[in-house]
Amino acid sequence: MEVRVANVRKEFDRFPALHDVSLDIKSGELIALLGPSGSGKTTLLRLIAGLERPTRGKIFFGDEDASHRSIQERNVGFVFQHYALFRHMTVADNIGFGLKVRHGATRPPAQEIRRRASELLDLVQLSGLEKRYPAQLSGGQRQRVALARAMAIEPKVLLLDEPFGALDAQVRRELRRWLREIHDRTGHTTVFVTHDQEEALELADRVVVMSQGRIEQVGTADDIYDTPNSPFVYGFIGESSSLPVKVENGEIWLADRPIGLSAPHAPPGDATLFFRPHDVELLDGCSGCIAGTVVASRRVAGTRRVELEIGGQRQRVEIELPVGHPAAQKSRVAFRPGRWRLFPAA
Amino acid sequence: MTTAPAPAGWRFRQPSVIPGFGLTLGFSLAYLTLIILIPLSGLVWRSAALGWPEFWSIVTDRRTVNALEISFGTAFVAAAVNVVFGTLVAWVLVRYRFPGRRVVDAMVDLPFALPTAVAGIALTTLYAPNGWIGKLLMPLGIKVAYTPLGIVIALIFIGLPFVVRTVQPIMEEIDREVEEAAATLGASRFQIITRILFPGLAPAITTGFALAFARGVGEYGSVIFIAGNLPYKSEIAPLLIVIRLEEYNYPAATAIAAIMLLLSFVMLLIINLAQSWSRKRYG
Numbered sequence: 001m002e003v004r005v006a007n008v009r010k011e012f013d014r015f016p017a018l019h020d021v022s023l024d025i026k027s028g029e030l031i032a033l034l035g036p037s038g039s040g041k042t043t044l045l046r047l048i049a050g051l052e053r054p055t056r057g058k059i060f061f062g063d064e065d066a067s068h069r070s071i072q073e074r075n076v077g078f079v080f081q082h083y084a085l086f087r088h089m090t091v092a093d094n095i096g097f098g099l100k101v102r103h104g105a106t107r108p109p110a111q112e113i114r115r116r117a118s119e120l121l122d123l124v125q126l127s128g129l130e131k132r133y134p135a136q137l138s139g140g141q142r143q144r145v146a147l148a149r150a151m152a153i154e155p156k157v158l159l160l161d162e163p164f165g166a167l168d169a170q171v172r173r174e175l176r177r178w179l180r181e182i183h184d185r186t187g188h189t190t191v192f193v194t195h196d197q198e199e200a201l202e203l204a205d206r207v208v209v210m211s212q213g214r215i216e217q218v219g220t221a222d223d224i225y226d227t228p229n230s231p232f233v234y235g236f237i238g239e240s241s242s243l244p245v246k247v248e249n250g251e252i253w254l255a256d257r258p259i260g261l262s263a264p265h266a267p268p269g270d271a272t273l274f275f276r277p278h279d280v281e282l283l284d285g286c287s288g289c290i291a292g293t294v295v296a297s298r299r300v301a302g303t304r305r306v307e308l309e310i311g312g313q314r315q316r317v318e319i320e321l322p323v324g325h326p327a328a329q330k331s332r333v334a335f336r337p338g339r340w341r342l343f344p345a346a
Numbered sequence: 347m348t349t350a351p352a353p354a355g356w357r358f359r360q361p362s363v364i365p366g367f368g369l370t371l372g373f374s375l376a377y378l379t380l381i382i383l384i385p386l387s388g389l390v391w392r393s394a395a396l397g398w399p400e401f402w403s404i405v406t407d408r409r410t411v412n413a414l415e416i417s418f419g420t421a422f423v424a425a426a427v428n429v430v431f432g433t434l435v436a437w438v439l440v441r442y443r444f445p446g447r448r449v450v451d452a453m454v455d456l457p458f459a460l461p462t463a464v465a466g467i468a469l470t471t472l473y474a475p476n477g478w479i480g481k482l483l484m485p486l487g488i489k490v491a492y493t494p495l496g497i498v499i500a501l502i503f504i505g506l507p508f509v510v511r512t513v514q515p516i517m518e519e520i521d522r523e524v525e526e527a528a529a530t531l532g533a534s535r536f537q538i539i540t541r542i543l544f545p546g547l548a549p550a551i552t553t554g555f556a557l558a559f560a561r562g563v564g565e566y567g568s569v570i571f572i573a574g575n576l577p578y579k580s581e582i583a584p585l586l587i588v589i590r591l592e593e594y595n596y597p598a599a600t601a602i603a604a605i606m607l608l609l610s611f612v613m614l615l616i617i618n619l620a621q622s623w624s625r626k627r628y629g
Contacts, residue, residue, distance in 0.1 A: 051526055071529045078530040084523040088545040098531035101541070146527075153531055 001062055001156035001189050002027045003048060008057030010043055017043045018213045020057070025157075025191060030183050032200035033193045035210035036236070041193045042161055044210070048191065049159050050074045061156055077150030077188070081162040083142040085134040091145050092117045092130035098153035120148040123182065140171040147179075151186070160192035164199065176203055197237055201225065209233050231343045234274040241317040243290070243310065244345065245273045252342065255311045260288025263342050270345035275337035277305065278320040282327050283334045291334040292317070299323070308333060386607065393600040404601040409577055410586065413602075417583040418609065420494055421562030424501030425509075428558045429551055431502075432509025439510070440517045454510045457503055462567030469500055470572045492574025497582065500568040505558030512554040516547055549621050556617040563610055 003025040010018040018040045025031055033041040046052045048059060050071040058067045066074055086094050093100075095117040099108055108116070121127050124144040134142055143163060150158060163179070164172040180203055183190055194200050200207045201221040209216045209224060209232075217229050228234040231242070246253045250264040252273065261273075283289045292308030295316070299305075303320045306327075310317060319335055327333050393401060404410060439451055457465065473480045473490040480491060490496045520543065528538045566584040573580045583606055590599035 049530060051530070071526075072532045072534065074530075075532070076530055078527065080523045080527060082521070082523060084521060084527040086524065086528070086542055097528070097533070097541075101528075101531065101533040101537045149527075149531065 004060040006058045008054045011055045028187045030190045030205045032204035032207045034200040034207050039210040040213040041210050045159050045193050049076050049078050075156050077155035077158045079146050079150050079160040079163050081165045083146045087134045091132050095149045095152050124148045139167050158188045158190040162193055239277050241277050243273045247271050259290050266342050271342050275340040277318045279338040280319045280335040286334040289334045289336045393604040396597045401601050404598050405605050412578045413581050413583040413586040420497040421559050424498045424562050425555050425559035427502050428505045428509045429555050433513050436510045436513040454507050458507050466568035466571030491572055496572040497569050500572050501562040504565050508557035509554035513550045516550040549624050
């Protein structure tokens with residue numbers, strides 16, 4: 001089922017949580033809403049579910065306007081960060097709940113509900129735990145039950161709110177891979193919220209980066225990482241370094257020296273240069289480069305991260321050098337960013 | 347230094363890092379003995395002096411049986427009514443924000459604080475045939491004061507805070523997400539209350555019921571004013587005990603007290619067992 005969010009605004013007590021957000025989700029897609037806390041990602045998810053009503057704007061499921069449909073009518077599967085299982089019911093009863101509360105002819109017979117529950121337990125790899133109570137399961141198992149419960153109603157969309165947020169790193173990685181597999185097998189349109197960029201980039205077909213109630217960028221992991229379209233995305237996704245620069249005659253200047261990068265289309269004036277610390281070219285001489293004094297050097301996993309102080313204004317940037325590279329021993333290092341982007345100074 | 351290997355099998359005391367087990371357990375036992383066990387065993391002791399046939403004839407006496415029936419019956423009905431309306435009051439206090447909520451919240455505790463005789467007299471004044479409410483009920487043929495119905499009303503008044511105060515904190519802890527989860531699965535508001543919220547509250551409601559019931563069985567002060575105290579009709583067991591005492595018939599008084607004690611103990615024990623069973627299941 002396609003989901004279309006059209007110019008949605010949401011206010012809580014007159015405080016805007018979302019400003020005019022639009023988003024198209026294709027059928028069968030796995031989408032991540034990524035952002036720092038307070039960016040409005042959970043609010044957007046809850047609006048799609050119907051747990052909140054938009055202040056303005058509409059939400060479409062397929063061609064149908066679902067904005068004023070109740071939660072019950074929307075038929076969405078929602079998975080909460082803290083599982084929200086019914087603790088007085090067994091695992092099987094939890095999973096069958098959505099079918100059991102249906103009315104009249106739409107309710108499957110008890111036998112069918114039981115069969116469906118054990119089928120879903122197989123899918124989430126928890127066969128044999130039908131009779132357990134949620135209190136007798138581990139965190140990872142509870143979240144799998146929660147997912148099975150959400151899928152039991154054959155939802156139009158699966159919505160997951162920080163599904164792995166309460167789990168430890170190991171279980172989290174495992175469940176991440178497993179969620180991808182389940183998605184590929186069942187093909188539900190799925191939207192999940194996360195503040196973990198690794199999770200978003202690894203798992204999702206497309207990532208929606210949000211900040212302060214707005215969508216900053218929508219794209220594949222490659223788009224988001226390689227061509228961030230705003231200083232926020234550059235800073236939020238992956239490592240980045242930035243320097244205040246000036247554009248004159250299509251050339252980029254750092255203080256009073258050109259750094260050998262040309263930006264023919266950039267408007268003249270102050271700007272900020274962004275680049276990835278690992279994506280730099282080291283230079284020997286320096287006619288048109290960025291050069292700085294080494295002030296700190298740290299070993300991080302397979303690389304060495306060097307902090308440089310640049311120019312008279314003592315701007316600090318970080319770059320990454322291969323371990324054992326001779327430049328790390330020097331007191332002065334010159335480099336030029338490989339892939340970079342320029343944003344006008346705010 | 348070596349430590350002795352832990353002996354296998356059952357042990358009186360589980361190893362624990364929390365100190366003071368011996369001291370606190372000793373104190374608790376001594377305290378409970380002094381406050382509860384000694385007075386109650388005195389009771390059993392005195393009634394045992396009667397001898398079995400005499401005890402049995404006092405206990406099975408028509409007046410005694412009627413008094414016990416009235417005491418336990420009205421306490422049961424009042425506790426049942428309190429379960430329904432006390433839960434409702436707790437719901438309103440927990441779920442809604444309205445002006446005066448704190449005042450209502452404080453009002454719930456009044457039956458705890460008010461001298462029970464005052465409550466009894468106030469209720470009698472209201473429900474007597476010429477009282478404000480009694481006057482309205484009279485033409486409908488409903489007589490409240492001086493009947494078991496009056497006793498029930500007095501016990502509802504006395505028992506209300508027990509239910510509200512046990513249910514309220516549990517209700518406050520209910521996770522909103524659980525209700526939201528049920529709603530996304532298609533459950534209606536009514537289904538959420540009956541299938542999700544109520545089962546979660548059941549242990550607290552049972553406790554509230556047990557407390558209100560126990561309090562109602564033993565209640566004296568408020569009931570004697572409204573009950574009319576007609577033997578065989580609206581005479582409660584605690585009053586019968588007082589009557590026997592005033593007649594200097596101590597064995598009869600203790601015999602009635604002992605049978606009340608036994609009945610109450612059995613009922614509370616059953617309720618407690620039911621609760622620990624449900625707690626074990628739902629964790």
